[in-house]
Amino acid sequence: MTKTNPGNFFEDFTLGQVIEHATPRTVTDGDRAVYGAIYPTRFALPSSAEFAKACGLPQAPVEEPIGFHIAFGKTVPDVSLNAVANLGYAECRFRRPVLTGDTLSTSSEVIGLKQNSNGKTGVVYVRSTATNQHGDVAIDWVRWVMVHKRDADAPAPDPVVPELAASVAAEDLIVPDGLDFTGYDFVAAGEPYRWGDYEVGEKIDHVDGVTLSEAEHMMATRLWQNTAKVHFNTEARPDGKRLVYGGHIISMARALSFNGLANAQLIAAVNAGAHTAPAFAGDTVYAWSEVLDKAETAAPGVGALRLRLVATKGRDESMTLRGEDGKYAAGVLLDLDIWVLIPV
Template sequence: MAKTNPGRFFEDYRLGEVIEHAAPRTVGEGERALYHALYPARHALYSSDVFAAQSGLEGSPIDDLAAFHVVFGKTVPDISLNAVANLGYAEGRWLRPVYPGDTLRAVSEVIGLKQNSNGKTGVVWVRTTGLNQMDEPVLSYVRWVMVRKSDLDAPAPDTVVPDLKSTLAADDLAIPEGLDFSGYDFALAGEPHRWGDYEVGEVIDHVDGVTIEEAEHMIATRLWQNTAKVHFDATFRPDGQRLIYGGHVISMARALSFNGLANAQMIVGLNGGAHANPCFAGLTVKAWSVVLDKAETPAPGVGAIRLRLVATSDGSVGKLKGADGKYLPGVLLDLDYWALMPV
């Protein structure tokens, strides 16, 4: 009996299947330190226990994307070990903060299957929920991945493409209990711009850039216990290059967005996302954002802002797709999310 795990292939998934992922992970202060070493992350709520307490929380949570990566990493051996690419995200909701000392685990349900016309790959949709040690959900999201077939003669499953929300409504967002920005310290946060200072349609060039290093992206991917072969094994792709984990690009772009959006403190919703073009070591990531929407929340002093975050490898700003409707070659990431900001 084989003891090793070759990972699942497309024909191994069944609609409605529920997968409990190994292994639970206790996160600590070291998680925050290494996250801030890998990315230029400076949002005050995730840097200071005092700032977080003054904002009504019990302390500084683990960065929202760090929590996402931990949960995401749990799913990789079962969902995307043999993936060709991670294609997109939808209906992402951060349901409660994750604090140092919390233990996270993940459960996924297969909600969609579609074999591609080449008969060699297929797309798998899963809804993943991250839970803490009290079995409280901390986040939930849908993602879909293209996965190789092992047995090319395996029959194609019935095609089921899930009907997903294109955008979360403001009422769908979970505001952390106790969050209060009515006494927000803009000087300590780093910028004076509040919710009311942003206009729908406004484009923000985040100016700064970071060149992706081979070693750093592999450290990051190991930190999240992401074992996908495309990120480590140079023999896995025909071009011999290691593909940068998409979450690494997301975190880099989010950290770069501090310059212009320092007060967009907490990510609470993920409406959609696409890794538009592959990213490899040596590329320099820059970012820009456009304000898509704004909404009030019931929390004192807290507004919600919907942003499109675009990461590029060519430094272009405001350009996303060509006349053919396809992403321009310099676009690496197109992420649509909701964040919380002082009004």
């Protein structure tokens, strides 16, 4: 009897199935340090304990993508080890800051299944929940992933595609307890722009670019204990290339967005997200943002901006998301719709 785990294929999933993922993961200052070494992030609140305390938090949280990637990585051996690609995200809320010393555990429920027309793959929809050592929910989200079938002749399940919210409603955003931006230090943060300086429809070219390397993208993916074969094994794809983990592009785009959005200190929610094209080592990633909406919060001095954060292969000064045919423009790698918290 084999004792190794080949991962789940499309026909192994059933609607309503609940999976408790292995290997709880304790967040350390090492995660923060390696994250800062790989991505050009400079947001003051997760970088400075003193800045965080001045904003009413007991300590500096780690950046939201760190918690998300750790929690996401737990799901990979069970959900996407045999994936063709991770396709998208929805209804993601950061319910409490993730702190060093927190231990995250993740579970997932299968909420949708749909075999593709080629009969060789199918799309699996899961709702995943990450809890800390106290049993408190830290992050929850929906994602959908295209997974290989083990047997192309296996019968297709009845298709179920879940109805997902187009966005997290502004009134449902969760502001961390104690967050207070009334005494916000704009000099320390690096830019003077606040909530009122941004207008709906405004686009911001973040200017800077970073060329992806094989070593860094695999190091980042290993850091989150993401074991998907396509990120490491050149034999896992017909083209012989290692696919860059989509979360690596998310983190890169978020870090690049500092230039123009330095005061967008915390991500409150991910409304939707799509990895629109594959990325590989040697590609140079740039980013731009569009302001989609604005909202007030009940927290003192804290406002919310809804942003479309777009990562591109090569710089697109025209900041074009879609062509005239309605399809994503050439070079677009990521289309991420997020809420961020910013001083008013």
